[in-house]
Each structure stands twice: as structure tokens, then as C-alpha cells.
Amino acid sequence: MSVSNLLENWSKFRHTHPVDDKGIPDWEAYPSDIKWAMSIDLDACTGCNACSVACYAENNLPVVGKDKYSHGQAMHWMRVERYWDEGDNGFQAEQGARFLPMMCQQCEAAPCETVCPVGATNHTEDGLNSQIYNRCIGSRYCSANCPYKVRYFNWYNYPEQENAWPAPLNQQLNPDLTVRTKGVMEKCTFCKQRTYTARNNAKTEGRPVQDSDVQTACQEACPAGAITFGNLHNPESQVAKQWQSQQVDLIKDIQEKDEKEGNRLRGYRVLEELRPYPSVMYLERVRESAV
Amino acid sequence: MKCFLRSLTLLVGLFFYASSHATDALPTLTTPDDVGPVVEQPIEFPHFRHAGDAKDGGMQINCMYCHTYARRSMVAGIPPIQKCIGCHQSIESVRDKPRIQKLFEYWDAKKPIPWKKVHDLPDFVRFNHERHIQRFYFQQDRPYQEVCGYCHGNVKAMTVAQRQKPITMGWCASCHQKDHPVSANSSETGHGPNDCFTCHK
Incomplete structure (x- = not known):
């Protein structure tokens, strides 16, 4: 009963694709009037890592330490990538780095969803790429x-064996989501616990969800206000207005900015040419240096 | 003898075949095994006396008079001791009963009553009381005892509450699959969310 039901729904959400074979958007596939999305202004981002820290606190992420980090076992759902400009004499350190906050892009045609052997990651009606820890077998x-390398695997039993939260630090764990155990994959959920609460409250009050209902942890922490959700x-x-003003479209794989020369648009999405149709728009950096 | 043995083997085989076949049928969702353990509470709270029907000597108090957060929060909440005292300080007739004396001992010592959890969901499950109460109590206008009883069983007949329903995922899903009317006077129906991420956190 429940298995057949699950498979039925699973395939329904798996096949949700913003563009069908003819290149026409298939909005019928969306049963919901909610599609969570984000935009990040790289011009405002100073690379301060406050978003990352906020994410650690909100989502019960273990701090793995230097050794495990160097083995690529960091658990930062939100990471700030650094890009250095290269001049004639190698790196131009004095010019400063360019920063790019990178988290799960909640792709509409997510490459991760189609390959999961147990259907632990699938699409939700509000456009999230879900990760169900109970179903995950750790393949x-x-x-x-x-393509973004934003999924993180629990190589260790962090709460118990690694003692990632020694008492009394375990008291600050967020009860709205689980502390993941060894052997499951995890990733950014666009603060599912917060969007859930926002939708719940709006439903009780009988109104649609508004901007003021929900902020993600990274957005809340960003001192520059670079993140809009x-x-x-x-x-x-706000996010729809930004996408609109940058003429970025969810169902396109090349945006106006790159399609036509000489415009002043800044909006793009990372690795769009792979056609995963991510839900995060970045606003291109305009100023030359961070310093 | 050989013939007897052969028929015996056949009979035994038939019996096992039949019994194994019987277990193939879908098990019923609720079995006597689903009844939870008896939880020893610090005070043997008589639910039947407070919430029970008048004919059974109950006072028909709404569940949400004490479990007040059920209609506006994820968790229903255990009432603070002030709630008990609020009524019981002016009910002189039962003041000398042992359970009430125990209650006032906690009150005088300014200590909360260490109630034990009866319906304990795993940490990875997100269950929202508010949504269910809003849907069935306020929108469909069903009696509160019925609405709460879907998951909590017939608490109004119990003394100390005991789990009566399995509260497993299959059991939740069996109700989420059903079509429920959207409101009391509507023929429109809808069913509960069916996507993993809504309930699994």
C-alpha cells in the first residue's frame, strides 16, 4: 500500500521538469503555487562567512576540524568559495578575492534525484530538492x-563517536530538524523547517505566504543583505522582482545577460549550460576588487 | 503404515500451506499489540473524570482546555500546574482525596509535575497538531473527542492515558490517502500531504 503509493508519487515528482521535450514550459507539472527561490548579490557579498556560520547553527552541522576538512569531509551546507584574479605575475593578492556563496541550488531538473537508487532525494511540490535521511542508504x-558538489556525507557518527557537540553544547541543537547519523547524505534544504512554519502559519490565517513570513538562516545573518529568498x-x-528585473527565467538555460551583447544585466545561474535549472540566481560582480 | 505417513505428511503440509497463506493477507492496521505500554505517572490523572461523558460521571471538559496549544502549535502541550490549581483551589469537595493532596504538594513545593510522555514520536518526524485540529475541528466541525481520538484513542474513558493506536508511518499514511471533505458543508475533498519531506525532518 504505502510502497506503491510512494513510487507513484516519487515518479510524479521525479518527472517534474520545467522544460518538456518541445521546449515549452510545463507549468501543469507544478501542483503548488509556491516555488522557493533565492538570489545572491555578489557585489554586496564581502565573503565574511556569516551565512555559513548561521547555517551551522541552524541546521545542526558538526564542525569537523582541520584533519577531516583536509580530507574533504567538511559539512558546510553553505560555503563561500574564493576566486583569485590571475594577472601576469600570478595571483594578484592585493586585489582581493572574489567570493561566491555556494549551497544546494535546488535544481528543478536535479541530477542527484534521478540517480538515487532508493528515492531518498526527490522533488517536493514547493520546488525543493528534498533529502530524506530515513530512506538514504549512503550510496x-x-x-x-x-555538478555543484554541495552534498555532504556523514562519514562519522558525529553526535556520539566524534562528540561534535560536547555537553552543554548539545543543548543548542535545533529541535526542528534531526541530528543526522553516520552513513547518510545531507545538504542545504532552504531551511525547510522555516518554510514549513511559514506555510503553516499562512494556511491557518488563510492567506498566501508573504516575503515577511520567512527568512533563511543565511539570509538573516548576512550583514550586507546580499541574499534574498x-x-x-x-x-x-522581492526575489521574483529581482529575477524579473534581471530577466532571468527559471526555464531558460542561457539568460539574457549572456545572450545579448552590451546589456547591463547581471543575473545568471551557475553552470546553467548543464541544464539542471537551478533555483538560485547570482548577480554578477561589477566592482573590480574587494579592497 | 506408509499410506498413513503419506497422508499425515500431506495433512501437515496442507496445514502449513493454509496458515502461511493466511498471513499473506494484509494485516489489519490496528492490532491489540499496538496498545502502548502502561506508563506510570506521578499522579494517576483520571481523564475519564475530566473529559468523560456526563453519563459516565465525567465533566466533558474540552481536551483543549488543558492541552491548549494543540490548536495553535506543533505540540499539544502538557498543562502547567497552575491550570490544575486554577480549578481545584475552589473545589473543596475533593480536596482531601489522595491524588489532589499530591497535586497540592507539588504546588506548595513550587515544583512542576514530572509527567511522562505517552505518545512519543521519533525525532525525525514532524507532526503538527495545529494542522490536524484546524482541519478536522474548525473546518469540518467535528466533535473534539472524535478528532483527538483519531490518533489518541478513547482517552475520555481512560484514567492515565495509554497509547491505543500504532502511530507508525503506514498508519499515518493510511489516513493521508483517504479523501476528506474540505469543510463541514463542502462536497469538495482533499487528502493529506503525501510527500516525504513534509513529515520527515
Whole structure:
């Protein structure tokens, strides 16, 4: 009963694809009027890592330490990538790095979803790429297939064996989501616990979700206000306005900025040419240096 | 003798075949085994006296008079001791009963009553009382005892609450699959969310 039901729904959400074979958007596939999306202004980002820290606190992420980090076993759902400009004499350190906050892009045609052997990662109706820890068997296939490398595997039993939260630090764990155990994959959920609460409260009050209902942890922490989060299907939301003003479209794999020469648009999405249709828009950096 | 043995083997085989076949049928969702353990509470709280029907000597108090957060929060909540005292300080007739004396001992010592959890969901499950109460109590206008009883069983007949339903994922899903009317006067139906991420956190 439940297995057949699950498979039925699983395939329904797996086949949700913003562009069908003819290149026409298939909005019928969306049963929901909510599509969570984000935009990040790289011009505002100073690379301060406050978003990353906020994510650690909100989502019960273990701090793995230097050794494990150097083995690539960091658990930062939100990481700030650094890019250095290379001049004639190698790195131009004095010019400073360019920063790019990178988290799960919640792709509409997510490469990770199609390869999971047990259906532990699938699409939700509000446009999230879910990760169900109970179903996950730890094949790590999804991580291998993720072009952004934003899926993190629990190589250790962090709460108990690694003692990632020695008492009384365990008191600050967020009860709204689990502490993951050894052998499961995890990744950014666009703060599912917060979007859930926002949707719940809006439903009780009988109104649609507004911008003021929900902020992600990274957005809340960003001192520069570089991160905007909201419902893309609501034209009044800040994020929809930003996507609109940058002429970035969820169903396109090359945006206006790159398609036509000489415009002043800045909006793009990372690795769009792979056609995963990510939900995070980045605003290109305009200023030359960080210093 | 050989013939007897042969028929015996056949009979035994038939019996095992039949019994194994019987277990192939879908098990019923609720079995007597689903009844939870008896939880020893610090005070043997008589639910039947407070919430029970009048004919059974109960006072028909709404579940949400004490478990007040059920309609506006994820968790239903255990009432603070003030709630008990609020009524019981002016009910002189039962003041000398042992359970009430125990209650006032906690009150005088300014200590909360260490109630034990009866319906304990695993940490990876997100269950929302508010959504269920809103849907069935406020929108469909069903009696609260029925609505709470879907998951909590017939608490109004119990003394100390005991788990009566399995509260497993298959059991939750069996109800989420059903079509429920959207409101009391509507023929429109809808069913509960069916996607893993809503309930698994």
C-alpha cells in the first residue's frame, strides 16, 4: 500500500521538469503555487562567512576540524568559495578575492534525484530538492552526480563517536530538524523547517505566504543583505522582482545577460549550460576588487 | 503404515500451506499489540473524570482546555500546574482525596509535575497538531473527542492515558490517502500531504 503509493508519487515528482521535450514550459507539472527561490548579490557579498556560520547553527552541522576538512569531509551546507584574479605575475593578492556563496541550488531538473537508487532525494511540490535521511542508504551516487558538489556525507557518527557537540553544547541543537547519523547524505534544504512554519502559519490565517513570513538562516545573518529568498511564483515577492528585473527565467538555460551583447544585466545561474535549472540566481560582480 | 505417513505428511503440509497463506493477507492496521505500554505517572490523572461523558460521571471538559496549544502549535502541550490549581483551589469537595493532596504538594513545593510522555514520536518526524485540529475541528466541525481520538484513542474513558493506536508511518499514511471533505458543508475533498519531506525532518 504505502510502497506503491510512494513510487507513484516519487515518479510524479521525479518527472517534474520545467522544460518538456518541445521546449515549452510545463507549468501543469507544478501542483503548488509556491516555488522557493533565492538570489545572491555578489557585489554586496564581502565573503565574511556569516551565512555559513548561521547555517551551522541552524541546521545542526558538526564542525569537523582541520584533519577531516583536509580530507574533504567538511559539512558546510553553505560555503563561500574564493576566486583569485590571475594577472601576469600570478595571483594578484592585493586585489582581493572574489567570493561566491555556494549551497544546494535546488535544481528543478536535479541530477542527484534521478540517480538515487532508493528515492531518498526527490522533488517536493514547493520546488525543493528534498533529502530524506530515513530512506538514504549512503550510496553517495547523488553527490557524485551533483555538478555543484554541495552534498555532504556523514562519514562519522558525529553526535556520539566524534562528540561534535560536547555537553552543554548539545543543548543548542535545533529541535526542528534531526541530528543526522553516520552513513547518510545531507545538504542545504532552504531551511525547510522555516518554510514549513511559514506555510503553516499562512494556511491557518488563510492567506498566501508573504516575503515577511520567512527568512533563511543565511539570509538573516548576512550583514550586507546580499541574499534574498522567497516565493518565485508570487510576483510581489522581492526575489521574483529581482529575477524579473534581471530577466532571468527559471526555464531558460542561457539568460539574457549572456545572450545579448552590451546589456547591463547581471543575473545568471551557475553552470546553467548543464541544464539542471537551478533555483538560485547570482548577480554578477561589477566592482573590480574587494579592497 | 506408509499410506498413513503419506497422508499425515500431506495433512501437515496442507496445514502449513493454509496458515502461511493466511498471513499473506494484509494485516489489519490496528492490532491489540499496538496498545502502548502502561506508563506510570506521578499522579494517576483520571481523564475519564475530566473529559468523560456526563453519563459516565465525567465533566466533558474540552481536551483543549488543558492541552491548549494543540490548536495553535506543533505540540499539544502538557498543562502547567497552575491550570490544575486554577480549578481545584475552589473545589473543596475533593480536596482531601489522595491524588489532589499530591497535586497540592507539588504546588506548595513550587515544583512542576514530572509527567511522562505517552505518545512519543521519533525525532525525525514532524507532526503538527495545529494542522490536524484546524482541519478536522474548525473546518469540518467535528466533535473534539472524535478528532483527538483519531490518533489518541478513547482517552475520555481512560484514567492515565495509554497509547491505543500504532502511530507508525503506514498508519499515518493510511489516513493521508483517504479523501476528506474540505469543510463541514463542502462536497469538495482533499487528502493529506503525501510527500516525504513534509513529515520527515
